Amino acid sequence: MSFSAENRRIADRIVAQYPQSESAVLPLLHLAQSQDGWLSPDGMREVAEILGLEPAQVFSVASFYTMYLREPAGKKIISVCNNISCMLQGSDELLERIEHRLGSKCGHSTSGGEVYLEEVECLAACGGAPCLQVDGEYFENVTIEAADSIVDSAMRGERPEGGKGLPSDFYSEPLGAPSIPEGLGANEGEGS
Amino acid sequence: MADTKASPEAEESQASPERLKVTIDGVTTEVEPGTLLIEAALKAGKYIPHFCWHPRMKPVAKCRMCLVEVEDQRGLPPACTTPCSNEMVVHTDTPIVQQVQESVLELLLANHPLDCPVCDRGGECPLQDQTMAYGPGESRFVEEKRHYEKPIALSELVLLDRERCILCDRCTRFADEVAGDPLIAFVERGNRTHVLTFPDEPFRSYFSGNTIEACPVGALTAVPYRFKARPWDLEEVESTCAQCAVGCRVKLQSSSSRVLRVLGVDSEEVNQGWLCDKGRFGFEYLHHDDRLTAPMIRIDGELVEASWGEALDAAADGIKRAAKEGPDALGFLGGSRSTTESAYAFSKLARIAGTNNVDAQLGDGLEAAFLVGANPRASIANLDSAAAIVVAGPDLKEELPVLYLRVKQAALKNGVPLIECSPMQTGLSRYAAVSLIHRAGETAQLLSALAGAAQREPTDRPPAGASATDFQRAVEIISEACDKNAVVIAGRTGLATSDGELGASATQLAEAIGGLVLPVAHRANTMGALFAGCAPDLLPGGSRLADGDGGSRAAIEKAWGRAVPSHEGRDASGIVTEAARGNVGALVLMGADLIDDFPDRSLGLEAIGRTGFIVAIDIFMTPTAAAADVVFPAATFGEQSGCVVNIEGRVTRQVAKVAPPGSSQPEWYLLDQLTSRISGKPARWTSHQDVFEEMAAAAPAFAEVTRASIEGAKGTVVRASDTYAPQEIEHPPIATDQYNHRVIAGRKLYGDGQVSGRCTAFRRIDTKAVARLNSRDMSRLGVEDGVAVRLRGARADLEIAVMTDDSVPEGSVSVPFNRIATSSGADEKETGESALHPIRVADLIDSTAAVNEVRIETLESPA
Numbered sequence A: 001m002s003f004s005a006e007n008r009r010i011a012d013r014i015v016a017q018y019p020q021s022e023s024a025v026l027p028l029l030h031l032a033q034s035q036d037g038w039l040s041p042d043g044m045r046e047v048a049e050i051l052g053l054e055p056a057q058v059f060s061v062a063s064f065y066t067m068y069l070r071e072p073a074g075k076k077i078i079s080v081c082n083n084i085s086c087m088l089q090g091s092d093e094l095l096e097r098i099e100h101r102l103g104s105k106c107g108h109s110t111s112g113g114e115v116y117l118e119e120v121e122c123l124a125a126c127g128g129a130p131c132l133q134v135d136g137e138y139f140e141n142v143t144i145e146a147a148d149s150i151v152d153s154a155m156r157g158e159r160p161e162g163g164k165g166l167p168s169d170f171y172s173e174p175l176g177a178p179s180i181p182e183g184l185g186a187n188e189g190e191g192s
Numbered sequence B: 001m002a003d004t005k006a007s008p009e010a011e012e013s014q015a016s017p018e019r020l021k022v023t024i025d026g027v028t029t030e031v032e033p034g035t036l037l038i039e040a041a042l043k044a045g046k047y048i049p050h051f052c053w054h055p056r057m058k059p060v061a062k063c064r065m066c067l068v069e070v071e072d073q074r075g076l077p078p079a080c081t082t083p084c085s086n087e088m089v090v091h092t093d094t095p096i097v098q099q100v101q102e103s104v105l106e107l108l109l110a111n112h113p114l115d116c117p118v119c120d121r122g123g124e125c126p127l128q129d130q131t132m133a134y135g136p137g138e139s140r141f142v143e144e145k146r147h148y149e150k151p152i153a154l155s156e157l158v159l160l161d162r163e164r165c166i167l168c169d170r171c172t173r174f175a176d177e178v179a180g181d182p183l184i185a186f187v188e189r190g191n192r193t194h195v196l197t198f199p200d201e202p203f204r205s206y207f208s209g210n211t212i213e214a215c216p217v218g219a220l221t222a223v224p225y226r227f228k229a230r231p232w233d234l235e236e237v238e239s240t241c242a243q244c245a246v247g248c249r250v251k252l253q254s255s256s257s258r259v260l261r262v263l264g265v266d267s268e269e270v271n272q273g274w275l276c277d278k279g280r281f282g283f284e285y286l287h288h289d290d291r292l293t294a295p296m297i298r299i300d301g302e303l304v305e306a307s308w309g310e311a312l313d314a315a316a317d318g319i320k321r322a323a324k325e326g327p328d329a330l331g332f333l334g335g336s337r338s339t340t341e342s343a344y345a346f347s348k349l350a351r352i353a354g355t356n357n358v359d360a361q362l363g364d365g366l367e368a369a370f371l372v373g374a375n376p377r378a379s380i381a382n383l384d385s386a387a388a389i390v391v392a393g394p395d396l397k398e399e400l401p402v403l404y405l406r407v408k409q410a411a412l413k414n415g416v417p418l419i420e421c422s423p424m425q426t427g428l429s430r431y432a433a434v435s436l437i438h439r440a441g442e443t444a445q446l447l448s449a450l451a452g453a454a455q456r457e458p459t460d461r462p463p464a465g466a467s468a469t470d471f472q473r474a475v476e477i478i479s480e481a482c483d484k485n486a487v488v489i490a491g492r493t494g495l496a497t498s499d500g501e502l503g504a505s506a507t508q509l510a511e512a513i514g515g516l517v518l519p520v521a522h523r524a525n526t527m528g529a530l531f532a533g534c535a536p537d538l539l540p541g542g543s544r545l546a547d548g549d550g551g552s553r554a555a556i557e558k559a560w561g562r563a564v565p566s567h568e569g570r571d572a573s574g575i576v577t578e579a580a581r582g583n584v585g586a587l588v589l590m591g592a593d594l595i596d597d598f599p600d601r602s603l604g605l606e607a608i609g610r611t612g613f614i615v616a617i618d619i620f621m622t623p624t625a626a627a628a629d630v631v632f633p634a635a636t637f638g639e640q641s642g643c644v645v646n647i648e649g650r651v652t653r654q655v656a657k658v659a660p661p662g663s664s665q666p667e668w669y670l671l672d673q674l675t676s677r678i679s680g681k682p683a684r685w686t687s688h689q690d691v692f693e694e695m696a697a698a699a700p701a702f703a704e705v706t707r708a709s710i711e712g713a714k715g716t717v718v719r720a721s722d723t724y725a726p727q728e729i730e731h732p733p734i735a736t737d738q739y740n741h742r743v744i745a746g747r748k749l750y751g752d753g754q755v756s757g758r759c760t761a762f763r764r765i766d767t768k769a770v771a772r773l774n775s776r777d778m779s780r781l782g783v784e785d786g787v788a789v790r791l792r793g794a795r796a797d798l799e800i801a802v803m804t805d806d807s808v809p810e811g812s813v814s815v816p817f818n819r820i821a822t823s824s825g826a827d828e829k830e831t832g833e834s835a836l837h838p839i840r841v842a843d844l845i846d847s848t849a850a851v852n853e854v855r856i857e858t859l860e861s862p863a
């Protein structure tokens, strides 16, 4: 990949927000992911180059966060929480069921590229365990039956019913502007 | 290390406020503020078990093995990150500490494969040892262990077994913090944290081998050493590395008379424990089948094996015959790859044979008088606290890698401002406060201008095309550093430029700013050879020959029982130029290859072709040796004992560990035999110690250098009898020709020379030569990366692939001196086979010119 001219401008603005350019690694990785739909090795390489880092250093950061997808992902993303509350409430079975219904394993996309399934750490919705997200939208107290219908709509490319509303379309929308309020860019121009 | 200040009069613990009193397991010791508990314990003779802490890296407290109990403190702090405070009372082996150590080990082993019987580290593994000493003896884990592919290659040299890794962060910290090559990192942090490179970007750091030595388990192993030996089968000696003139201290380990491994020794003065990969892995050539094993003489045009007696007689006869024609009919080249003893024997043989035409440098160094007599001379350790460092020389990362580490450390860790004067960006550029990039071959002018500016001589425009802003910035830095021990590092910037006045102007700059000079030389023992008198104008001890009947000359003549010739000798370029004209009757070459290791290949070839009689003393049948009349097989590094002198003038010992192949002999031995045959006096030496003693007696400078004083890592620093004091410096104008690209010909760490080319470890590393050009020159020429172009030079044409590299300034072209230029692309297609032209960069170079320029022509594109 290579940043589009527009995204390159955004990248430069993000970098300028930080006294130390390395600090921009996370937002730049999001930017790279938003352009490609996943975080490709070339995307990481480009981020490294912009920040004067070695690709290995960027890889080290990127591979820590599950929200960076290092494989081409499906159009919809189902993220199933596997932490303790959800696990006690049956998230293992839930995940298994979803894998079965999708016909693809966790960490992979369906063969037609419709849905990508992942396991995630605590989604901070323990009260609604077991819970999952579809493209960032929360679904709580998910039963096996509910999971089936979520999977089916996702496979059809539809937004499933019963969600708590979309917080932001983080994975699929291109980043319009840096999420940092303009006013904070006081030291713009420094630090790269 | 006994602390001299910690006297038994313990009463006054409060009295010295800058020292802290710490009691560890009942032993009280005094330490500097800032000392870590783990260091204080070592000082008190108490070993605190640890894995992640390394004395040369920042502590990170990752492994938790070093937890200790501190009185009046809650919890068990890690000794590796806890600074001492006054009156601290520490316990390292209470039941609670022991219990924690057991738990830590049980956890570290939870996923460890326990495959010690097949692990290279077994027998010298800190994890194994500490488990025996502090472990629980049994594990409660019954779960399946984590599995990874075993082992994966991080590079051509380093393998990683992630199952064994305990995530101590030593290798990754080393790569980032010490080497500055963060090419390995922890990835997938969490339950599956492991060390890895970026996909398809191997751990190609020149210092990668240090991670293997630092790894406290067997996770990192060396390709060349894998499954070669068990530690208990190895014998070892401490020696000095023979790959470059830094002279790192090493441990040389062998089994069944084969060198199997080289490890670093932590010498504060020199290498602080680190080695470059060339020093660490570049020993396999020792046991290569191509080693010469018997003397050879030319009979009816063929080199055939001969007895030592026959070969010595033939060599002595040839030399004597030529000597009748006068001193200039003889030329002696070499010594910089030998021990100082052998170099001394070489210099003596030349003088006894009647000539001063002797040179250890092959037209690729600097003035000998400067190298030995630089004054005031800096030590490597001076760099740590210098007020500024000026580097005017080769790319240290490529040629003197461990010196590069020290300069980088000074700049990065100690904040020493670094000024780089180089014809192109180098490995150090990222750490430099200013890089004064300038036209190749005009470094001396630039140094003189800096010296002038430091003394407030206004310069309207900096010379050599350097940027005025950068120059101004450099002047500010050196003015600030005046009289505070700034260090000027000076060495040949490349082989396509003569750098004639570089030593003089570096000295001038050092004088102007009240600083020190650190001259750098290329081959490992160039300094030793010059100190032994292997230069036309030097006598053993580094005294000036021309100074006539001074004390040193008399001492030498007394020791030799002979007058030292008094004619003005020729240096390597002079000797080779005369030989190429057919004016030299006999050349004696000791580890000196005029065809593949001389900056001007056409001149070298001509000289070899037109010299009537050639003696080659070498370890391989080099192209030069193959053209010789007598060839002697020499013992080399690891096979002979003797001393070497590094860039600081530090004399240390190299120690023999294995036997040389066949009937190879140490060079001093055969040189003594030749001397005896030429002088008619009996041979004198039966061991290298005899040679050393004669040299010490003959050369006053070596009087202080006793055998005892050069034992050990620190060795002793020798100072030349005559210090270098340059005359008025004149910078002759550089005559440029019609060609438009100035050639920068530096050496790369891995070349394809006689030695590196025969180390299997390096064989898989790509050493193809490419010409590097600035992107603007590339687009002007309309060529792309990988395309072959023709470099048209005064001496020859060279077809070579080009590559964009903006570290090369516009108007220059950078070509690696020590690699074969493979012409690619067009040719391959035309001939239908991979066309490997053994054409070298040295073919291009006219060593008699101050600078070399080429015209770059594109080749007709294949239809």
Ligand code: SF4
Pocket: B164, B165, B166, B167, B168, B169, B170, B171, B172, B195, B211, B214, B215, B216, B217, B219, B220
């Ligand atoms: S590979 Fe060795 S040095 Fe590197 S983190 Fe693992 S145990 Fe430590």
Ligand code: FES
Pocket: A081, A082, A083, A084, A085, A086, A087, A121, A122, A123, A124, A125, A126, A129, A131
């Ligand atoms: S454990 Fe699932 S949301 Fe917290």
Ligand code: FES
Pocket: B049, B050, B051, B052, B053, B060, B061, B062, B063, B064, B065, B066, B067, B078, B079, B080, B081
């Ligand atoms: S040595 Fe202290 S935590 Fe590893």
